[in-house]
Amino acid sequence: MSFPITGIGAVTSIGDDPDEIFTSLCEGRSGLGPLRGFDAERFTARQLFEIDDRTGDGDEPGRATRFLVEAVRQAVADAGLPDDLGGIPVLVGTGLRELRSLELWWRDGAPFTADGLDFGPALRRRFGAYDAHTFAGACSASLYALALGWDMLEQGETDTVIVAGCDTVTESMFGLADRVQFDPPALVRPFDRERQGTILGEGAAAIVLRREPAAGRPVRGWLRSVAVNCDAYHQTAPDADGVRASIEQAQAAAGSRPEDIDLVVLHATGTPLNDRTEAEVVAEVFDGARPAFTGIKALTGHTSGSAGLMSLIVALRSVESGRVPPIANLTDPLPEGEGLRLVSDRPLTTPVRVAQVNGFGFGGVNAVAIVAGAA
Amino acid sequence: MTAAVTEVAVTGVGVVLPGLNEPGGLPHGPVAGAAPVDPAALIGKKGLRFKDRATQLGLCMAKAALTDAGLLGPRGLLVPGDRVGVVVSSNLGNADTVCRAVATIAEENTGALSPMDTPNASSNIIASEIAIRFGLRGPNLTVCNGVTSGLDALRWARLTLRSGRADHMVVAGVEPDNDITRRLTGARMVDGGAAVVVGRTDAVGAAGPRLLLGPSLRTEKLPDCAARLADAASGPARDAAAGLWLGAGPSAVPPGAESADLSGWGECSGALGLLQCATAVAWADSGRTEPVYALLGGADGEASGTVWTPPERAV
Incomplete structure (x- = not known):
């Protein structure tokens, strides 16, 4: 059995859509940069792969949601789905939810309520999606959500499912990692003998998965x-x-x-x-x-x-x-x-x-x- | 009685609340003068150090439910661990770790943080700790889906079982009470919760079914969900008045039906759906044969609902 992927969408520090990200990867363009949202003086490590979208000084809440909404928007448009998703399930895998917004509420008093921790309310507002689900699953979260999307199609629970993943970097996660990493890596060097650790990045990705291809639409x-x-x-x-x-x-x-x-x-x-x-x-x-x-x-x-x-x-x-x-x-x-x-x-x-x-x-x-x- | 298709049923239950460790007392509300749950008294001190409150409570309820389902003995798991998975429902489980860390960084720097908090910064810590402690190597999920989380967790457990990814799933709903969760929700939190073990009725090692899980409903608004639940009942249960309604406002409960109110236990958030399920198990255990209708949803928001059936009624 296999299911067609009919739409894709993504944003990262190296591109605002899948094409741009793929081109950056082929050309070796890196998104690594100095800390944009945290006070660098308080950390040993001074670099992250952040998306450069903040409008003022310091950090702002709601960015994980913003990235997710953009990735879903791209995937939905690519698949030719209506902008009002209604009962189409949207399954979101995330490591850190909107915990960055929680941090800004606790530390700075930024407006925040408990229902803003997950992405359901935002997906409802933007896409009318009322069957949205947030799964917290660390670094494999979006593939875990994909497994559930597969099961929904296989069990006949839906004909179309949107699967997504998103994360910003929380100061608690970055800080706790910083606490135990005395010699932070200058670069991420996967599978290299000289690798010294990872550096977190921001991004969101989404796909539309269907039981059958849609007539007249491309399959990705x-x-x-x-x-x-x-x-x-x-x-x-x-x-x-x-x-x-x-x-x-x-x-x-x-x-x-x-x-x-x-x-x-x-x-x-x-x-x-x-x-x-x-x-x-x-x-x-x-x-x-x-x-x-x-x-x-x-x-x-x-x-x-x-x-x-x-x-x-x-x-x-x-x-x-x-x-x-x-x-x-x-x-x-x-x-x-x-x-x-x-x-x-x-x-x-x-x-x-x-x-x-x-x-x-x-x-x-x-x-x-x-x-x-x-x- | 044999079912034509594999069913998914609750086979074990564990309740961890102040002064209460069995589901029968849930509808009676909080126990006067009860002290907060002491996890060390329930499962021993070993391995609890550095675990956050929600994780400690989650371990307690998972152990109780696995034991009740006959899957856990004194020497460990009695079935292959790769066929047992975990779903945890919790919205505020690690909120305290996250907020304390960011405050410490603001006051000093990262040198003042405790490295032992590191795993707790990730929102899937409760589910992964349950897996590690009991050797559960099946699918491991954490549902953080707001008010409907508990019933949603049961939906995903049922899906995972029906698709054959596991034979048994531990489903736990837990929320901690602390200064941070109180400020965030404006209420005292439940500081506990409940877990159930759900399994395929054809699975090796499964205990007898205590409650059959029906399909999940999801609607745009809560009243629609209540109406569709009443319609979804089939056969003799068609008369929705004969049953127990959980989580429905008074106006949504059909005339003559029974209802139970769990709101006295505090703000339950992600734990509520599992407390509802535990209440339904007690209903079935007590010999009641009518279905239980469970609903969760906000005033203006989307809603999740389902029907649970005592096994005697299964056809």
Whole structure:
């Protein structure tokens, strides 16, 4: 079984829509910059991948919502859906919800009420969507939401579902990470021997998924499977068995063998332990197969809740264009990944029929999706 | 009695409230003079240090529900952990960690933060800690969907079970009471909640069904949801007057029907749907055979609703 993806939308620090983001990735443009919303004096780390949309000095509330609404707007327009979504389900995966707005309420007295923590009210106001749902799921949140979207179509609960992910950076998350990171990384260097950790980023991504293609509308790609599980191992450290199980489940559900997969978009956050675990597992799973491997976080930062869906949209663009953007800042691959066909330096031109997308999160929440081009 | 299709049923329940640890007392309201729940007294001190209040409460109710469902013994889980998942419903679970951290940074700098708070900055901490403690490796979800969260969590658990991603799901609704949650909601919070285990009735290791979960309804407005719930009842239950209504305003309850009010327990937010479900389990356990209608929604906002049926009525 597979379901058509009929619309896509995304915003990040390196682009205001999927085309611009994909071009930036291929050209090596980074969104890393000095802190825009936080008081730099109070942190050891001084860089983030922020979207430069603030109008005044300091920070402002409601930005995660703003990014989400824009990504959904793009996806809805791309799919040719009406602007009034009504009962069409909208499933939003997020790591940090509107917790940044909560912080500004508590610290500065910015207006805020408890119902602003989730995205339902905003989606209702903007799109008339009354079946919207916010899931908090760390760094795999949007792929987890995608799994539920898949299940709704498969169980006949809806013909169309919108799946999205979004996050800004909260000061509490950034600050707590800063507390334990004495030597902050200058760059995000996924799968590199010299990687020193990740840097958070902002963004939102959305897709429209349908049971059947809409007559006269383009299909952006096909979703073949989504697998989700949990390591039940550690709050922050990954577990190879859980990661491997999620990949094997996704491949089995898609009916894809490792050798059928042309491209893997890695989770690849640039943290020492996460990248090592992911490299070990994919080296084992793809032993004998030769897919290309890439990842986007060197240029977008770790966009948490939206990261998985962002990677999926990049995979769809690679399927469509036959171009795979390189992993930026990768010069010397980590030993566990030495046998892997890691794309670096420049884009790789290669036919991509089937792509796998990895998303692994805090708390060991793993999600893996498989997408394909025209059947 | 065999069902033609796999059903999803509640097989265990755990209630964690001040002075109450079983669902039968829910409709009677708060216990006078009861002290706040002491998680260490319920599940032991081990492993509770540095966990936020909501996570501690969530662990207590998950343990009670898993034990009640016969899935957890003294030596651990009695079924394969990869077939058991978790859904947590909580809107304000980590609000205190987040607000305290940002205040500390403003007063000093990040050096003054406690690194032990780091996992609590992520909103999925309760669900991931439940998974870690009990070895639950199935799908792990956290629903933060405002007033309808609790019933929505049950909707997603049922979907996940029907699609075959798991055999059992622990569904917990929990909200903590502290200065920050009180200021945000303007009310004393429930400081507890309830969990249920829901499972496929054909799953290995499943206890007997206590309550069958019906499909979920979602409507633009609360009154529409109440009307459609009454219509959704089939067979002998068609007479909606014969049943228990939860979460409906007095005007929405059909004449002659029973209703229960859980509002005395404080602001329940994400815990309310699970407290409703626990109330329904007690209704069925007490021998009542009529359906339970549960509703959640804001005054002008969208609403979620569902019908739960005691298993004797299942066809």
